Amino acid sequence: xxxxxxxxxxxxxxxxxxxxxxxxxxxxxxxxxxxxxxxxxxxxxxxxxxxxxxxxxxxxxxxxxxxxxxxxxxxxxxxxxxxxxxxxxxxxxxxxxxxxxxxxxxxxxxxxxxxxxxxxxxxxxxxxxxxxxxxxxxxxxxxxxxxxxxxxxxxxxxxxxxxxxxxxxxxxxxxxxxxxxxxxxxxxxxxxxxxxxxxxxxxxxxxxxxxxxxxxxxxxxxxxxxxxxxxxxxxxxxxxxxxxxxxxxxxxxxxxxxxxxxxxxxxxxxxxxxxxxxxxxxxxxxxxxxxxxxxxxxxxxxxxxxxxxxxxxxxxxxxxxxxxxxxxxxxxxxxxxxxxxxxxxxxxxxxxxxxxxxxxxxxxxxxxxxxxxxxxxxxxxxxxxxxxxxxxxxxxxxxxxxxxxxxxxxxxxxxxxxxxxxxxxxxxxxxxxxxxxxxxxxxxxxxxxxxxxxxxxxxxxxxxxxxxxxxxxxxxxxxxxxxxxxxxxxxxxxxxxxxxxxxxxxxxxxxxxxxxxxxxxxxxxxxxxxxxxxxxxxxxxxxxxxxxx
Amino acid sequence: xxxxxxxxxxxxxxxxxxxxxxxxxxxxxxxxxxxxxxxxxxxxxxxxxxxxxxxxxxxxxxxxxxxxxxxxxxxxxxxxxxxxxxxxxxxxxxxxxxxxxxxxxxxxxxxxxxxxxxxxxxxxxxxxxxxxxxxxxxxxxxxxxxxxxxxxxxxxxxxxxxxxxxxxxxxxxxxxxxxxxxxxxxxxxxxxxxxxxxxxxxxxxxxxxxxxxxxxxxxxxxxxxxxxxxxxxxxxxxxxx
Numbered sequence: 093x094x095x096x097x098x099x100x101x102x103x104x105x106x107x108x109x110x111x112x113x114x115x116x117x118x119x120x121x122x123x124x125x126x127x128x129x130x131x132x133x134x135x136x137x138x139x140x141x142x143x144x145x146x147x148x149x150x151x152x153x154x155x156x157x158x159x160x161x162x163x164x165x166x167x168x169x170x171x172x173x174x175x176x177x178x179x180x181x182x183x184x185x186x187x188x189x190x191x192x193x194x195x196x197x198x199x200x201x202x203x204x205x206x207x208x209x210x211x212x213x214x215x216x217x218x219x220x221x222x223x224x225x226x227x228x229x230x231x232x233x234x235x236x237x238x239x240x241x242x243x244x245x246x247x248x249x250x251x252x253x254x255x256x257x258x259x260x261x262x263x264x265x266x267x268x269x270x271x272x273x274x275x276x277x278x279x280x281x282x283x284x285x286x287x288x289x290x291x292x293x294x295x296x297x298x299x300x301x302x303x304x305x306x307x308x309x310x311x312x313x314x315x316x317x318x319x320x321x322x323x324x325x326x327x328x329x330x331x332x333x334x335x336x337x338x339x340x341x342x343x344x345x346x347x348x349x350x351x352x353x354x355x356x357x358x359x360x361x362x363x364x365x366x367x368x369x370x371x372x373x374x375x376x377x378x379x380x381x382x383x384x385x386x387x388x389x390x391x392x393x394x395x396x397x398x399x400x401x402x403x404x405x406x407x408x409x410x411x412x413x414x415x416x417x418x419x420x421x422x423x424x425x426x427x428x429x430x431x432x433x434x435x436x437x438x439x440x441x442x443x444x445x446x447x448x449x450x451x452x453x454x455x456x457x458x459x460x461x462x463x464x465x466x467x468x469x470x471x472x473x474x475x476x477x478x479x480x481x482x483x484x485x486x487x488x489x490x491x492x493x494x495x496x497x498x499x500x501x502x503x504x505x506x507x508x509x510x511x512x513x514x515x516x517x518x519x520x521x522x523x524x525x526x527x528x529x530x531x532x533x534x535x536x537x538x539x540x541x542x543x544x545x546x547x548x549x550x551x552x553x554x555x556x557x558x559x560x561x562x563x564x565x566x567x568x569x570x571x572x573x574x575x576x577x578x579x580x581x582x583x584x585x586x587x588x589x590x591x592x593x594x595x596x597x598x599x600x601x602x603x604x605x606x607x608x609x610x611x612x613x614x615x616x617x618x619x620x621x622x623x624x625x626x627x628x629x630x631x632x633x634x635x636x637x638x639x640x641x
Numbered sequence: 642x643x644x645x646x647x648x649x650x651x652x653x654x655x656x657x658x659x660x661x662x663x664x665x666x667x668x669x670x671x672x673x674x675x676x677x678x679x680x681x682x683x684x685x686x687x688x689x690x691x692x693x694x695x696x697x698x699x700x701x702x703x704x705x706x707x708x709x710x711x712x713x714x715x716x717x718x719x720x721x722x723x724x725x726x727x728x729x730x731x732x733x734x735x736x737x738x739x740x741x742x743x744x745x746x747x748x749x750x751x752x753x754x755x756x757x758x759x760x761x762x763x764x765x766x767x768x769x770x771x772x773x774x775x776x777x778x779x780x781x782x783x784x785x786x787x788x789x790x791x792x793x794x795x796x797x798x799x800x801x802x803x804x805x806x807x808x809x810x811x812x813x814x815x816x817x818x819x820x821x822x823x824x825x826x827x828x829x830x831x832x833x834x835x836x837x838x839x840x841x842x843x844x845x846x847x848x849x850x851x852x853x854x855x856x857x858x859x860x861x862x863x864x865x866x867x868x869x870x871x872x873x874x875x876x877x878x879x880x881x882x
Binding site: 388394399410476477485640 | 691693710715717727729734741742743746747754758759765767768
């Protein structure tokens with residue numbers, strides 16, 4: 093116990109020092125979190141207030157519907173905590189610089205492990221409790237429960253968190269016993285991302301918009317579709333059951349449930365600590381061990397490639413091997429899917445305005461592609477990292493290097509743009525002229541996005557960034573987004589008159605629409621794309637040429 | 642083979658390298674010596690195009706870095722002090738990438754790889770991911786990859802740091818062999834023993850000035866056959882105020 097107290101104080105001192113001596117970066121981050129929380133809390137509160145109120149207004153089954161909804165949410169939270177615990181456990185238990193020091197100190201492995209479990213649980217659950225505060229705040233307002241009941245419900249989260257993060261820690265300890273720590277972490281990150289995307293797509297496919305003005309039958313059908321396992325031994329089901337009891341019978345109604353829940357969570361945690369006694373230290377010893385590949389084969393033969401191909405191959409390998417990168421591909425594919433699904437589900441009465449909607453669609457496609465570009469094009473030069481010296485010392489000029497990057501990234505971006513445009517054409521089926529106009533505009537929008545991304549990415553290149561988000565959220569990201577959106581807006585502005593005339597000609601039969609009348613507008617779109625793209629690329633090339641390494 | 646003419650580097654108002662002049666012949670192993678902050682790395686960075694040259698010029702085999710940087714860069718290979726390489730690649734993929742970057746032909750690539758990979762023990766782990774390498778393993782992979790395009794000049798910044806004793810010996814022996822084959826080696830090092838053992842010529846730099854340079858034997862003779870270590874301390878001794 094004395095050891096545990098010492099270890100806890102060791103971390104508390106670190107925490108205190110961090111709080112009392114914040115870096116400029118930490119202050120900015122904290123302020124951003126506060127701003128985000130100030131916006132996030134009222135939105136979540138209002139959303140859930142609306143949902144709970146709507147559901148409780150359904151006669152007879154209202155309470156059941158709310159329980160079902162809570163079940164679904166807390167099952168989702170369970171998976172999130174489980175995966176977050178695995179992601180958080182790897183650095184805390186295996187990769188942290190503290191661990192070598194702690195293992196060399198006269199502390200028991202169980203003591204070290206228990207302290208780290210607290211850190212992991214806190215790290216894996218804080219987001220959920222932040223979600224819980226406004227959700228149950230709305231619950232409190234709608235059901236008119238007391239503040240004490242509300243606080244008790246928040247307290248009930250503790251055993252829920254302990255059980256799930258303990259399970260996550262146990263899975264981690266078992267996996268690292270057999271696989272390298274870094275691989276386990278990458279796998280967990282990948283699973284979290286895929287789970288989140290599947291979840292978003294699943295909820296979208298349920299078409300919650302059908303609930304607007306829906307009757308009891310539709311609402312019931314919707315809830316029935318939210319099929320979730322709810323056996324009482326499952327932590328989320330037990331938690332929702334306690335919430336139900338506290339709501340119906342007051343704190344005393346849920347007290348025994350909470351006692352059992354807390355006891356069970358401590359039992360699970362103790363079991364994990366006991367098991368870890370046999371597994372953790374051994375896993376720690378081989379944390380960095382990797383599968384040894386075969387030595388250089390005598391039959392190995394080199395393939396000579398053009399620099400462009402070699403660079404594309406290197407970048408593709410990086411993309412595929414860096415989980416944090418390709419998980420973003422899954423996310424963005426999810427966004428594109430939902431966007432196209434929304435178009436598909438457009439109310440039939442709006443189809444009369446399909447040409448107009450399709451015109452706006454050009455802008456939406458531009459925005460989606462700008463988001464894709466911000467993640468995949470803008471940071472590509474900075475992500476060469478400290479290995480950039482290889483290009484600076486190689487017989488490749490910086491203009492050539494930038495052009496290679498531009499070609500490697502603009503082609504897939506242009507193809508993605510055309511793909512989204514073609515799919516939306518097939519969904520909305522506007523007139524032939526608008527089809528061509530969309531594809532033409534999308535081509536130049538993607539061209540601008542790619543060149544601004546590469547140009548600004550080179551101009552603001554920072555080879556010390558730890559992850560691409562640092563560049564996206566900085567000046568480079570803002571400048572890129574601003575210029576990309578400005579061009580999209582400019583294209584819409586130039587085309588507005590054309591689409592209006594085309595649309596009028598469809599309605600007023602006396603009007604004749606002649607596409608060739610607008611040649612100047614088409615040329616203006618092309619020329620303005622070049623006027624933006626070329627200087628951006630050139631400034632990036634010049635900056636890299638003179639950049640000190 | 643290497644010619645530095647009035648090479649100067651300013652960082653703002655601070656002058657890191659003060660118009661130095663050096664000439665290193667073909668097949669020489671040149672030891673670039675100096676205390677920390679003397680201007681060694683800045684000189685190497687200018688020679689390799691990693692930083693701009695304030696004034697002066699660097700030439701390899703008569704080709705100026707200022708006039709024809711691409712042709713100039715084809716002729717040398719650099720091993721920096723910190724071996725940052727693309728860690729998501731396997732060792733063999735990195736060497737292939739470098740081969741492609743320098744336009745190396747298949748026959749030449751296979752021959753050089755088969756020669757140097759076993760010599761530095763890189764063949765044992767060349768199919769592993771670079772992120773799993775230790776500092777020394779990365780350093781050795783870099784050395785093999787740098788030799789893949791048969792450079793005329795080999796520039797190394799503290800090459801012995803992180804190498805195990807066997808690899809250090811292999812590298813020292815290799816310097817001798819390569820110089821016999823006509824390759825010029827330009828090596829910055831803090832290890833005076835290494836410099837004494839392998840270098841044919843040395844240059845001692847301090848506060849951005851070359852204090853002494855030339856054939857090691859001649860310098861020693863001129864300085865009453867003092868050991869390189871004594872000579873180094875004598876030349877770079879801090880001036881007492």
